[in-house]
Amino acid sequence: MTGSPTALVIGSGFGGLAAALRLKTKGYEVTIVERQPDLGGRARVFRRNGFVYDAGPTVVTAPFLLDELFKLFNRNPEDYLKIVPVEPWYRFRFNDGETFDYGGTVEGTLDEIERLSPEDRDGYLNLVQESRRIFEKGFSELAHIPFHRWGTMLRQVPALLKLRSYRSVYQMVSAHLKDERLRQAFSIQPLLVGGNPFTTTSIYSLIHYLERKWGVHFAMGGTGAIVAGLEKLLREEGVQIKTNATVTKIVTQQRRVTGVELGNSGEVLPADLVVCNADPPFVYEHLLDFPQRKRWSNWRLRQLRYSMGLFVLYFGTTRQYPGVAHHTITMGPRYKELLSDIFHKKHLAEDMSLYLHRPTATDPTMAPAGCDTFYVLSPVPNNLSGINWEEVGPRYRDAVVRELERTLLPGLSECITEDFFVTPNYFEQELLTRHGTGFSIQPLFTQSANFRFHNKSEEVDGLYFVGAGTHPGAGMPGVLSSAKVLDQLIPSVSNNTTPHRALKKTSSSRTKSETQTHAAVLAYHGKSFHWAGRLLPQSQFNDASLLYAFCRHVDDLADEASDPREAKIRLDQLRQDLWSEKPKQPLNQAFRQLMADQQLEQCWVEDLIEGVLSDLGEVCLQTQEELICYAYRVAGTVGLMMAQVLGCRDTHALAFATDLGIAMQLTNIARDVHEDAQRGRLYIPQQWLGENPVSAVQLVEGNQEARQVAETAVERLLDLAELYYRSGYQGMRYLPMRVRLGILTARALYRAIGDEIYPEPRIIWERRARVSMSRKCRLTITSLFKFLFDTQTWPVGKPQQHEPQLHQHLNCVRVS
Template identity: 55%
Template sequence: MLTQGQSLSHVTAGDPRPQALVIGSGFGGLAAAVRLGARGYRVTVLEKLDAPGGRAYVHKQDGFTFDAGPTVITAPFLFEELWALCGKKLADDVDLRPVAPFYRVRFDDGTVFDYSGDAEAMRAEVAKLSPGDVAGYERFLAASEAIYKVGFEQLGHVSFERWTDMAKVLPDLLKLEGYRTVYGLASKHVKDEKLRVVLTFQSLLVGGNPFSTTSVYCLIAFLERRFGVHFAMGGTGALVRGLVGLIEGQGGRVLCGQGVEEILVDEGAACGVRLQTGQQLRADVVVSNADSAWTYKHLLPGRLRRRWTDKRIAKARYSMSLFVWYFGTRRQYRDVAHHTISLGPRYEGLLDDIFTNKHLADDFSLYLHRPTATDPSLAPPGCDTFYVLAPVPHLDAGVDWALRAEPYRAAIAKRLSETLLPGLEQEVVSSLMLTPQDFQDRLSSYKGAAFALEPVLTQSAWFRPHNRSEEVERLYLVGAGTHPGAGLPGVLSSARVLDSIVPHARDLPRPHQPLAEEGFAHVRTA
């Protein structure tokens, strides 16, 4: 893996394979690179940060290892498929461990619900919370399975390139009540308000408000039940390192410290990129794992865009952002689960403030991640590693995070000290924050939205930016902002879509000479 300052202008001697450039090294970009490499391309991944991973960047500080982003790993078969494409086994490189319970949900009044994949244990938890809702819970889970079989198994890796593709699935979506919201479908089956929260908070993990997100995302409940929730020993970064190893094993290259300034186009086709250094790199195929709105607004000139104009991008609805506090403690909190959802006094009202009113409220609900519950090596001996995130409005809220970040962090610390982590404020020995402003400035997320476009029905499938760009040929999109959407299964599935829309390297029309050779650097990838 090359880092900033190392030369890019080397020729790959004797390598006749077509060149594919991938912008961004998030999970979508790394998965796309593996799939393109398996289909005969010479692949170069360009990452503007100093290490790969994108939102899955790893921070190491004071002896603690902090996974910056994705920590809930479901559908491990999507990773196994990538390793299989390289003739390897995931287990040879990454040790995935099941997490139980999946989530410990703590309500504001102290009520606790352990959400797991154990059918009997779940029925007991539901009965403890609301005895009259056990049968309704079973009906909800059956509905989730039916949605999963259509929404994930049949459509998750299909490219919605024509409106007729959407029309074909509308009868199924109507039959499965895809017109309902996540909360609406749960409310159809269960009456208890707390249980409705337990069955709907997962949509927030993919950037969706359960009161407006299409009920298609209720498939998450069955997905988790079927495949479990896992954690990679060594942290989520172990998966990033494993994928980089696969790419390099294919003769590809991951280049860090190489931000892309513009996607170059010749005669209506993407033909390379210009880096922020001014250097131009040539390609036969370009794949953007950057945020889709950012890709179109900042990387593709406006004169080339007919559908994703600046006006349309600005008018679209975007997910919430996140405030994330990473911290290490000098002591361990052994009774805290790996994943805890700590709910505040409001549910719908808080979500209205975040998604609709764009108001940073004084109260909050939190996701607390304690990876040392599964892997103690992520902290010094006798210590714990944590991160806590709070859903917050994206940058349209006008919050000055340079001023508000520390008071907001202190309020969260006080809340955790009063509930889950007694004495926390005196135990913290390492601290780091990520704000919505960082999502925009560091991670190139439009408006600082943590999950790209909001997953409402009118921004799903065909209505999302397509995996094959509608604007120029030979440009493809992967990641949270395209189909099927956010979350690890979503971004990995977006890379699966490429198998059906990017020609195999042997079938790519050659030679492709988009630009003159002068001033144009070839990238050494082997």
């Protein structure tokens, strides 16, 4: 035993196999538990007297997702499986007898379109381009991103609206193509992931460009050969595999996963985390050992809209059909009406549209010599229909054979052999999908991304989901990407480190008394920050309070000293203790731990202390460059450290965080001109004060000419601050959603101090400008609306470019 944390994967579909491999690379001891005697889930294999039948997925797109799994272990995918392109990708046979070969080059597709509907040639090119734009957002950017937080969804709203994702796939296709046959051919993709083209959000039209980008492929030996290749890799890497083992309960303690219980033996397998490649509705209703679920109650599960069922007939033929393509789709006389029967009315219609798979078109070894292997799939209502498949199944099988014989396989009834079929009952009883669905829940807009089952369970800690029912959805690229999402949710671990501990990155060694002391310092000295800080999560508020308390302590060491010499001695002693192996002062101990936990750079702290040292004695800045450099040292550094404390790890954010700190310091300077002058400090640059020098003494003594010049300079100071406030606002997009409202509010409150001064700068001689309680409330509400609706604060589009001139004089800045 290595002592590494343990991970259990329930189910061995492609999502489960990929998740097991990814967890193994993270240092977990992984066990796969599969209730069937073989691996694969929907992708298992049936064999009958030399005929090899892939049970489920047959269309391989985005093969790079498979390659990635082997490359995680520095293996060559070609040593484990052979994937070859298929052309045409699909052959459509329409009800009028016309055919359409789709796939290969764009030019080849255009030639086929020209043959059927010349006026749709340009429309197809436009369709490809729109599908590309949706693909770039929906797949390239979002397929591997977790959506368990509302903020992630909100950030996508502008892009989704721009892409008009509220349209259905059929509506989008119809906007470009006029021929109804082509509309059917290019809108049918949602059926590959369990959706109705007339209700599925057009975001799923990305499938079209996904096929166009990587093509359609087939694994020699069938899809089962992919499962076999992954199983070989799993065993080589030491992943344990338990087959014929049905999980009947996910064991929890205080809403944390502790293991699973096997029904056939009663054995309990302990685990630090569990990944379910099972149908989420079934898991929540039957496997969790408590009834009070926060989000996925039984009532909520009943309200979901479930995908269609599947009737699949597997058969061989004692002759070959060389004219039949690898993938063929036959369209019946009705399209929208048939789909309505299936999805809405739950009625088994007499007419049908079929998908026919002939793997022997590419790999003849999947059937005896001179024979062909087939499976034909018919979308049918799921088991909410109440259809008695024991009775209806044989009759429906005969109807399917007759339809194939009429359209594609003449003489089929004379040569069919080794045939059998599965119905929605198989999916419900063997694959344990709710209502016998083929693809879990439908890919509606209201059941996608954040609205879909989350990859990280909301109900219990340590429970995760992959597969068709969770984000990003069904289909081989979807379920493989769902395992990729786990890379961002589950941390890598070392021996003797549980994943739950690894997930938390806080300075937990602080006592409650210390935390309260830090918060009290913030409440007394930084009322605006304290107000806004209450909008932060508690852990971030505690860390931010500690950061503020430390910075305040540094400032007080200088301000409370009797003379500059004593202040310098105090700051040197602080440095010596802070950077020692084991600091003696409790505040320094806590801050050093915060630095380690939140990756704060030592140079930022040193710049802060250097800024405070520059305050010792009389201060009289000469230029704007000196002003900005000073503001960076005493406040821009705090912005850098605060960004880290709040969980922002994007290096693009650092320049914007610096600017927000500088803006706030410039506001401080404008507010405190009189108070600073009483201490012999004048931060307004002399170059702004005209030809005659202005001294702090003149301002304190009430020299009207000096004060008027200073008031004009304060306006200029606040104008300069506004440039930095705007830049700081542009950087809000980089903050985690959970802290963004707090920082938006802090910015608004501090900026409002300048708003109090700007119309009447003379108030700086009379009182300290403050923001009233009523205005704080109004500004907080305004910040909330900006948080929700201002797309400038959402991370959409390209990363925001920082204005370089704002830092042109800051040679001292170290932000990377």
